[in-house]
Amino acid sequence: xxxxKETSTHFETFTWRIxxxxxxxxxxxQSKAFRIAxxxxxxxxxxxRKNVDHFSLYLxxxxxxxAYGWSRNTYFKLALVNQLDGNKSxxxxxxxxxNGGYRSWGSSFMNxxxxxxxxxxxxxxxxxxxxxxxxxxxxSAIQSTSFKKVTPTHDSELGDQETETSEESETPSSSTYGxxxxxxxxxxxxxxxxxxxxxxxxxxxxxxxxxxxxxxxTWHPSLIRSQSKRTSRFKLWAFTSLGQVLHILKTSKVKxxxxxxxxxxxxxxxxxxxxxxxxxxWLEPYVESALGxxxxxxxxxxxxxxxxxVVDVEIKMKKLRGELAAAEAEFESAxxxxxxxxxxxxxxxxxxxxxxxxx
Numbered sequence: 455x456x457x458x459k460e461t462s463t464h465f466e467t468f469t470w471r472i473x474x475x476x477x478x479x480x481x482x483x484q485s486k487a488f489r490i491a492x493x494x495x496x497x498x499x500x501x502x503r504k505n506v507d508h509f510s511l512y513l514x515x516x517x518x519x520x521a522y523g524w525s526r527n528t529y530f531k532l533a534l535v536n537q538l539d540g541n542k543s544x545x546x547x548x549x550x551x552x553n554g555g556y557r558s559w560g561s562s563f564m565n566x567x568x569x570x571x572x573x574x575x576x577x578x579x580x581x582x583x584x585x586x587x588x589x590x591x592x593x594s595a596i597q598s599t600s601f602k603k604v605t606p607t608h609d610s611e612l613g614d615q616e617t618e619t620s621e622e623s624e625t626p627s628s629s630t631y632g633x634x635x636x637x638x639x640x641x642x643x644x645x646x647x648x649x650x651x652x653x654x655x656x657x658x659x660x661x662x663x664x665x666x667x668x669x670x671x672t673w674h675p676s677l678i679r680s681q682s683k684r685t686s687r688f689k690l691w692a693f694t695s696l697g698q699v700l701h702i703l704k705t706s707k708v709k710x711x712x713x714x715x716x717x718x719x720x721x722x723x724x725x726x727x728x729x730x731x732x733x734x735x736w737l738e739p740y741v742e743s744a745l746g747x748x749x750x751x752x753x754x755x756x757x758x759x760x761x762x763x764v765v766d767v768e769i770k771m772k773k774l775r776g777e778l779a780a781a782e783a784e785f786e787s788a789x790x791x792x793x794x795x796x797x798x799x800x801x802x803x804x805x806x807x808x809x810x811x812x813x
Contacts, residue, residue: 463529463589464589464590465530465531465587465588465589465590466490466491466587466588466590467585467586467587467588468485468488468490468495468497468585468586468588469583469584469585470485470497470583470584470585470586471581471582471583471584472581472582472583472584473580473581474580474581475577475580475581475582476580477580480499480501480502481501481502481503482501483498483499483501484496484497484498484499484514485497485498485584487516488516488586490586490588490590491588491590493515493517493526494515494516494517495513495514495515495516495586495588496513496514496516497511497512497513497514497532497584497586498511498512498513498514498558498560499511499512500512500560500562500672500673502566506566507565507566507567508562508563508564508565508566508675509534509562509563509564509565509566509569509576510560510561510562510563510672510673511532511534511546511560511561511563511584512532512558512559512560512672513528513530513532513558513559513560513586513588514557514558515552515557515558519554520554523554524553524554525551525552525553526551526552526553527549527550527551527552528549528550528551528552528588528589529547529548529549529588529589530547530548530550530586530587530588530589531545531546531547531548531585531586531587532545532546532547532560532561532563532584532585532586532587533545533546533584533585533586533587534563534564534569534576534582534583534584535576535582535583535584535585536574536575536576537575537576537578537581537583538574538575538578539575542575544563544564544576546560546561546563548561556665556669560672561646561672562672562673562675564576569582646668646671646678647664647667647668647671647678647693650678650681650682650689650693651686651689651690651693652686660694660697662697662701663693663694663696663697663698663700663701664697666697666700666701666704667693667696667697667700670696670700673736674733674736676732676733677696677732677733680730680731680732680733681693681731681732684731692726692730692731692732695722695725695726695730696726696730696732696734698722699719699722699723699726699737699741700737702715702718702719702722702744703740703741703744706744708747708751711744711747711748711751712751713748716744716745716747716748719741719744719745720745723741723745
């Protein structure tokens with residue numbers, strides 16, 4: 455590759471060697487932070503919970519940064535190394551913009567059954583090797599808009615690169631990838647949202663759905679597979695409708711879910727479930743929870759009215775207690791005055807006649 459005429463793209467590489475994989479806490483597994491080109495990163499393994507059938511990796515910004523006011527354009531590749539045949543190492547590459555709202559980007563690499571099969575070469579002796587190749591060249595000159603499955607050539611470092619024997623390598627290494635790498639024919643399982651839709655010609659509203667849809671497709675590859683043979687028009691409708699639902703759930707607050715908003719969400723959801731062909735079991739609990747807010751909001755209004763009534767009655771009670779206390783004090787004062795006035799006083803019958811005597 456050193457003899458290539460094309461302009462090469464320079465990467466620095468971090469190698470994450472995970473030993474005793476079966477004993478790791480795979481519901482929360484991530485690499486130590488590593489630094490490349492002045493920035494801190496981590497590699498994340500998508501949590502291997504029940505019903506998860508894919509092995510997925512993410513690159514995450516590890517710097518302590520605020521929730522807004524920053525962005526980081528990055529061209530990178532994540533690689534799951536095949537320890538038996540370097541040519542079968544799976545590499546996913548992309549050019550993405552990290553920011554406060556999207557601190558991590560990743561992709562599905564393969565089915566878990568293939569990953570766990572030691573004969574496949576990805577988990578050997580209970581050890582897997584993952585690499586992050588982060589570009590340190592000028593990313594503005596790079597034209598890469600989607601994750602791709604790449605088969606490295608024999609002189610590519612992915613096949614022959616040595617990794618450290620410790621669990622994690624803290625020191626990134628350097629590698630160079632030229633533009634002449636060959637690509638396998640993309641299979642259905644390796645398609646991305648950008649392969650199915652013309653994202654460059656979406657309207658402003660639809661563009662806001664893209665990051666949400668890409669994230670959903672990463673965690674749930676079946677979304678892509680279910681639409682691979684659909685018409686372009688149908689795929690656009692299906693993913694746009696799904697994007698609307700995701701956008702509502704992502705950006706709406708509980709107080710925003712009035713009757714109109716709930717009816718709109720319900721209409722979108724019913725049509726998606728009925729006609730899209732998506733397996734949306736993972737999303738259903740969240741939608742049902744949002745739709746259930748109508749009854750909750752009605753009860754909230756009733757509860758708030760009762761709260762207000764309680765406050766009003768409490769204020770009235772405090773006022774009456776004050777008046778009662780003042781009356782009691784006045785009563786005690788009057789009783790003392792009465793007792794004082796009665797000293798040496800003899801009561802007479804005021805109805806008695808005055809009369810007089812004749813003798």
